[in-house]
Each structure stands twice: as structure tokens, then as C-alpha cells.
Amino acid sequence: MTQLRVLGSKALMSNSIVKNLASNLNDLASVVEEIRQLSEDLDLPEEETKSLIEKMNKAKELISEWSKFPWWKRLFKGNHGKELTSLNEEIERFCKVVMPAQSRRDGLKLLKEFSIQTEKISGVSCSVPRPPDFTVGLDVPLKELKTLLMKEEESLLLLTAAGGCGKTTLVQMLGHDEEIKGIFGEGNIFYVTISKTPNLKVTVQRLFHHVGVQVPEFQSDEDAINHLQELPKQVGSNPMLLILDDVWPGSEPLLEKFKFHMPKSKILVTTRTAFPRFSFTYNLKPLNAEDAMALFRYSASLKDGTSCIPDEDIEKVMKGCGGFPLALEVIGGSLRGQPAEVQLSRVRKWTNNRFIYNPDLLVRLQSSLEFSDDEVTLKECFMDLDESFLSSWCNIQAPKVEVLVLNFQTKTYSLPKFVDTMDKLKAFGSCTIQVSDALPNLMEINIEYCNDLVELPTGLCEVILLKKLSITNCHKLSTLPKGIGMLVNLEVLRLRSCTDLSELPDSIRSLHKLRILDISDCLSIKHLPKHIGELCNLEELHMKGCLNLRNEFPQSTTKLDQLKLVICDEERAKLWEPIKQDLTNLEVKVAEKNINLSWLLKS
CATH class of the missing domain: 1.10.8 (Helicase, Ruva Protein; domain 3)
Known part of the structure; x- marks a missing residue:
């Protein structure tokens, strides 16, 4: 009786497999036939799909045989069931693994061939492609985008959204909008797809060809850029609109060149991510x-x-x-x-x-x-x-949390809403995202007694709205990012008691809004930045306990016209005496000696 139950269980399982396999074969039949026909038309090797077709035909034969067996006979067809199971697994594996890989390879081949042909044909038109016949949800974004584009104070506008959100369709609609064509003239609207690996020489050649001007093949990117400034002269008195579609991260220098050499033109850029140095941005939302x-x-x-x-x-x-x-x-x-x-x-x-x-x-x-x-x-x-x-973010209430680490496994995602309630959040960590992308509106960062902090992530320099950066009692912090000068809105920079910090990066000269700089008890700093005088709004400088700062200050220090207060020790105060002759409103205050060893309790 036990053996009969086992046989019955196997027969039921085989029936389930047969139904699943038959469903898979039904779904695949038309697709595989189309692939076979296209492969034949394109003279592609038939071996790639031949094995799948053979397995499908074998599966059909076995299913047909199985359906003819009476139910009792199926109890004793264990090998038949095993073969069906094996075929079903092989077919599913082929569809899940082999076909996607072949599809990816074929897509890359096509892109490569297209890229080669594009480079060969420098005279491809830069006319704006027609948008799809049917579009929804883009009328309001089109109106808003036109309004932003017409603002005189900005010549370059970023249109940002995730891939597949409709950026290209929107700019195509804009390029064919009657109001836009009336402003720029249809012949003065240029459209170029940049993609992941831009070819500046080909792009500039296409722009000239679009206005009917033949130019020699450029020998270098610099040669192409030198010719680019001649383009506005070829289009007459009307302004130009240059649409650069699908611009990837890392292409910011290319945009800078277009912006610099085409100052009277409007440049509209579509990109998946915002670029910190270009703040004039319109973000396209998904459809409702x-x-x-x-x-x-x-x-x-x-x-x-x-x-x-x-x-x-x-x-x-x-x-x-x-x-x-x-x-x-x-x-x-x-x-x-x-x-x-x-x-x-x-x-x-x-x-x-x-x-x-x-x-x-x-x-x-x-x-x-x-x-x-x-x-x-x-x-x-x-x-x-x-x-x-995904599993929904739970509604965590954690107002006292100081450190948050999220281990994301995807490239695109949204932060949980509970981050907004973490008023004491001091440090944020993620393994797959830049700080600037995760917290683009972050204005203040405070880090204290972080004993393992050796260096700051370079991505921190892209949080361009940051106004206050305070890193204190982080004794192993030895360097600051060279790009710290990108924090153009920074007003307060405190580095107190970072005892291993040996110097301030020269790029600090670009922090023109900085009002307060505190390097108190930074024992390893030996000199001030050469161009510290370019901190044109610096009002306070705290530098007591900088025991290795013994040499005279840079000549540019005399240009700190807004500097009103320096707090230091007696030895450093002597170094300020000759500079006070130029900075007549400066007060140099000697701090009281205060031996504070409380930080040792934190280490």
C-alpha cells in the first residue's frame, strides 16, 4: 500500500509538470518561431535556437504520449515523468539564462554597428525627431519646460528623470512646438543624442552640416571646440536651441564647452542624474x-x-x-x-x-x-x-538616531520617509549611492568623536546646498577631500581637535561664502593655504592650539578684508601683528588656556 501511495504521488507530480510544461510551450511557440524566421532572414547561425526547438519538439512528443496513457498506467511511468521534469527545467533555464544573454549580445552588436556607421557619416541630420503619435501626461511638463527655457538668466537647462520616464519624448515635443519654432526658427533647433560615450568631433561636424556648412574632419576635440564658436555666425540673427539628449554622468566638461562657446544660445540637456555644477534643473515625474x-x-x-x-x-x-x-x-x-x-x-x-x-x-x-x-x-x-x-518601509519613529546606514541592493530607489523625522541624524551611509544623490537638500552635517574616521567620502563635496560642516574630535581624520571647494554655499567649517589633520586643501579658496573657519587644536597643521585671502567673506578664524603653525602666514592673508575676529594663543597672536597693519578692523583675541581632556573619555 505504501508503494502504491508513492507511485500515486509521483503520478500527480508528473501531471502538474506536464501542465506547466504545456503552458510554457504554448507561450514560447510563437516567439520562438519569430526568432527562427528572423534568424533565417538575417542569415544568423541557426544553432543558437536549434537546441531549444529540439527540446520543445521532444517535450511535445512526450506530452502527447503521456496524455494517451490511462491514469493507472501513469503510476508506472516514473522514467517518463523524470524526462518531462528534465525537459521542463532545461527549457526554463534556456529562457531565463541563454536567451537573455543572446539578446544582450545582439543588442550590443547592433549598438556597436550603429556607432560605427554614425562616426562614418558625419552629415547625419540634427533635426528633432517626431514625437510618438500618442502621448499622455506631458502637456503640463511641456508648458513648464518652455517657461523655464525662456528665462534669460540661464542658458543651460537640465531635464532630469530616471531612464524610461519620457525625457526624450518631451524634448521632441518641445522641438516641434509652434511657439518654440517661432522663437528660434525651425532651422535653428538642433538635436543630438550624446549617450554614454560622446564623440565631440562627430557631434560638432553634424551641427555644421545641419546648417549647410562643410567642415574638414577635426583632428582633435580641441580642434572641434575651436570651430564650435563659429557656429552661431552661420545661423543668422535668430537665437539657437541645442538639445543634447541622453547625457551621462561624466560629461559635465562637454556641457561646459558648449555653454562657454555658445553664450547666446539655449542648451537643453536630458540626463538621468542631476549635475551639481548646473543648478538650473527641471525634474520630470512619472505618469499618474x-x-x-x-x-x-x-x-x-x-x-x-x-x-x-x-x-x-x-x-x-x-x-x-x-x-x-x-x-x-x-x-x-x-x-x-x-x-x-x-x-x-x-x-x-x-x-x-x-x-x-x-x-x-x-x-x-x-x-x-x-x-x-x-x-x-x-x-x-x-x-x-x-x-x-518591495517590502514597504516600516514607519520607524527614531528622532534620536545619530547614525543611519542603509544597505541598498538597487541603483534607483527612494529614501524612507522616516528620515525626515531624524532631527539628530549626523551620519548617513549607503553602499550604492552618493551622499549628494541620497540627501540632495542636506544643509548641515555634524560629526563628533568618530574615532574611525580617516577621510571623508569625495561624494560629500557634491552636496552643494550644504551650509554648515562640523567635524570635531575626529583624531584620525588626516585629510579633507581636494574637491571641498565645490561646497560653494558653505558658511561654517569647523575642524576643531582633528589632531591628525595636516593641511587644508588649496581648493578651500573657492568657499566665497565661508564666514567662520575653526581649526582650533588641529595640532598637525603647519601652514595656512596659500590662497586663503580669497575667502572674501570670512569673518571669524579660530586657531588656538595649532602648535605646529609657526611660520609666517601667506601674503594673501592681508586680503581678508571682512575678517573681524581671530581667536588664537599667544604664539599665533604674534604672527598676526604685521597683518593687522593692513586689516585695521581686525581684533586678535588670545584665548584663555583651558586644558580639556574630556575627549579622551570618548576614545
């Missing part, structure tokens, strides 16, 4: 629920009230897409023209986390959203797009 539903139904050709897919299932898929137009279009488009039962089956599988394979979906989302090549499921694809597929 109503617009997302309209775009998904249009992409999938689903009519209201007549779809076989329940609304709650559609809403789950839309929620996973996070309001991103690209995701909505690609996933919706994969349903277009499919039989009702296939549409329903795919949506149910997606919402239940089962594997998907759609070549177009994978290639387009990978290229725009930087997805990995690993196993593709709906949850994994869109975990970066919408927090709803």
Missing part, C-alpha cells in the same frame, strides 16, 4: 495612475469594458511599471494582437512572479534602465521602478 492606464491600454490595444484581463490584474502590472512610459509601452505592446487567452495567461504569470521572455522588452528596458542580464521576472525588472514590489 490615470495617464498610466491610458498609455497601457493604448499600447496593448485594450478597450475599456471589453478586455478579458480583470482590472485588478492590469492595475498590478501598471503598479509594477511605476508610471514609467517605456515600461508601460513595451509590456503593453507585448500583449497587442495576442489572443485573449494568451494575454490573460501572460499577465497572470507576470503578477505571480513567473519567468517572462520577450526579446523586445528585455533589450529596450536593459538599454534604458540598465537592467542586468540575469533571470528576468516582473518583480526583479521593476523593483527599481516602484517600491510597491
Whole structure:
């Protein structure tokens, strides 16, 4: 009897496997046939899909044989069931691992070939491409973007949003807007896709070709830039609008060159991340629920009230897409023209986390959203797009927390709302994000008695709204980032009792809003920065206990016209005597000797 139960259990399991395998074969049949036909048309090697087709045919034969067995006979067909299980696993693995890798490779091949052809053809038009025929949710952003673009005080405007959010579509709509064409003239609107590896020489050649001017092949980027300043002369009296689409981090110097050499032009840049040195920014938001539903139904050709897919299932898929137009279009488009039962089956599988394979979906989302090549499921694809597929942030109440470390596993995400209530937060850590991206509005940082702090992260220098930076009693801190001069809004810099700190970076000269500088008890500092005199708004300088600061101060110190108070010890006060002759409003105050060893208790 026990053996019979075991056989019955195996038969039931085999039945389940057969149903699952049959469903997978049904979903894959049309896709694989399209791949086979395209491979034949493009003269691609058939070996890559041949093994999958052979496995699918073998699986069909076994399923057919299995269906003909009476139920009692299936009890004794254990080997048959094992073979079905093995085939099902091999097919799923092929779809999850091999096909995505092939798709990624083919996409890169295409991009490489396109890049080669683009470089060869320097005369490609810079006309703005037509936007899609159907767009939703962009009318208000278009109006707001036009208003910002027309502001005279700024020549360069950043349009930022995550990949797949609709930036390119929005600037294409702007380029074909009648009001914009009336201002700039249709021939004075230029559109160039920059991408991850910009080619400045090709870009400048295309701009000149667009206005009908032939230029020789540039020998270097510098040569191209030298010619760039001649471009405005070729377009007449009307202003120019240059749209630089898909600009990646690291291309800021390129933008600086365009901005400098085209001073009377307007430059509109689309990018996935904000660039700290360009503060004039418009952030495009994802679509709201109503617009997302309209775009998904249009992409999938689903009519209201007549779809076989329940609304709650559609809403789950839309929620996973996070309001991103690209995701909505690609996933919706994969349903277009499919039989009702296939549409329903795919949506149910997606919402239940089962594997998907759609070549177009994978290639387009990978290229725009930087997805990995690993196993593709709906949850994994869109975990970066919408927090709803992740465990929700719990509502932590922690107003006294001083240090917060979040170990993110994705590149794009939002911070939990409870961060806003952490009034005493002094340090924030994350393994995958720059501080400037995590806390772009941070205005004050206080770090005390951090005994393991040896150096500050360079990303700290990109928190451009920072007004107060206080690092005290951090005795192992030996250097400050060279780029600290990027903190152009910094008003207070306290480095008191950082005993291993040996010098202040020369870039500190750029902190023109700095009012208070405190280096008290920084025992290792031997000299002040050579260009300290460029701190044009410095009012107070605290430097008592700087025992190694014995040499005369830099000549530029005499230019600290706003300096009103210096607090130091007797030895340093003597060094200020000759400088007081130039700074007549300066008060040098000798601090009382106060031997404070309380910091030793913290170490």
C-alpha cells in the first residue's frame, strides 16, 4: 500500500509538470518561431535556437504520449515523468539564462554597428525627431519646460528623470512646438543624442552640416571646440536651441564647452542624474495612475469594458511599471494582437512572479534602465521602478538616531520617509549611492568623536546646498577631500581637535561664502593655504592650539578684508601683528588656556 501511495504521488507530480510544461510551450511557440524566421532572414547561425526547438519538439512528443496513457498506467511511468521534469527545467533555464544573454549580445552588436556607421557619416541630420503619435501626461511638463527655457538668466537647462520616464519624448515635443519654432526658427533647433560615450568631433561636424556648412574632419576635440564658436555666425540673427539628449554622468566638461562657446544660445540637456555644477534643473515625474492606464491600454490595444484581463490584474502590472512610459509601452505592446487567452495567461504569470521572455522588452528596458542580464521576472525588472514590489518601509519613529546606514541592493530607489523625522541624524551611509544623490537638500552635517574616521567620502563635496560642516574630535581624520571647494554655499567649517589633520586643501579658496573657519587644536597643521585671502567673506578664524603653525602666514592673508575676529594663543597672536597693519578692523583675541581632556573619555 505504501508503494502504491508513492507511485500515486509521483503520478500527480508528473501531471502538474506536464501542465506547466504545456503552458510554457504554448507561450514560447510563437516567439520562438519569430526568432527562427528572423534568424533565417538575417542569415544568423541557426544553432543558437536549434537546441531549444529540439527540446520543445521532444517535450511535445512526450506530452502527447503521456496524455494517451490511462491514469493507472501513469503510476508506472516514473522514467517518463523524470524526462518531462528534465525537459521542463532545461527549457526554463534556456529562457531565463541563454536567451537573455543572446539578446544582450545582439543588442550590443547592433549598438556597436550603429556607432560605427554614425562616426562614418558625419552629415547625419540634427533635426528633432517626431514625437510618438500618442502621448499622455506631458502637456503640463511641456508648458513648464518652455517657461523655464525662456528665462534669460540661464542658458543651460537640465531635464532630469530616471531612464524610461519620457525625457526624450518631451524634448521632441518641445522641438516641434509652434511657439518654440517661432522663437528660434525651425532651422535653428538642433538635436543630438550624446549617450554614454560622446564623440565631440562627430557631434560638432553634424551641427555644421545641419546648417549647410562643410567642415574638414577635426583632428582633435580641441580642434572641434575651436570651430564650435563659429557656429552661431552661420545661423543668422535668430537665437539657437541645442538639445543634447541622453547625457551621462561624466560629461559635465562637454556641457561646459558648449555653454562657454555658445553664450547666446539655449542648451537643453536630458540626463538621468542631476549635475551639481548646473543648478538650473527641471525634474520630470512619472505618469499618474490615470495617464498610466491610458498609455497601457493604448499600447496593448485594450478597450475599456471589453478586455478579458480583470482590472485588478492590469492595475498590478501598471503598479509594477511605476508610471514609467517605456515600461508601460513595451509590456503593453507585448500583449497587442495576442489572443485573449494568451494575454490573460501572460499577465497572470507576470503578477505571480513567473519567468517572462520577450526579446523586445528585455533589450529596450536593459538599454534604458540598465537592467542586468540575469533571470528576468516582473518583480526583479521593476523593483527599481516602484517600491510597491518591495517590502514597504516600516514607519520607524527614531528622532534620536545619530547614525543611519542603509544597505541598498538597487541603483534607483527612494529614501524612507522616516528620515525626515531624524532631527539628530549626523551620519548617513549607503553602499550604492552618493551622499549628494541620497540627501540632495542636506544643509548641515555634524560629526563628533568618530574615532574611525580617516577621510571623508569625495561624494560629500557634491552636496552643494550644504551650509554648515562640523567635524570635531575626529583624531584620525588626516585629510579633507581636494574637491571641498565645490561646497560653494558653505558658511561654517569647523575642524576643531582633528589632531591628525595636516593641511587644508588649496581648493578651500573657492568657499566665497565661508564666514567662520575653526581649526582650533588641529595640532598637525603647519601652514595656512596659500590662497586663503580669497575667502572674501570670512569673518571669524579660530586657531588656538595649532602648535605646529609657526611660520609666517601667506601674503594673501592681508586680503581678508571682512575678517573681524581671530581667536588664537599667544604664539599665533604674534604672527598676526604685521597683518593687522593692513586689516585695521581686525581684533586678535588670545584665548584663555583651558586644558580639556574630556575627549579622551570618548576614545
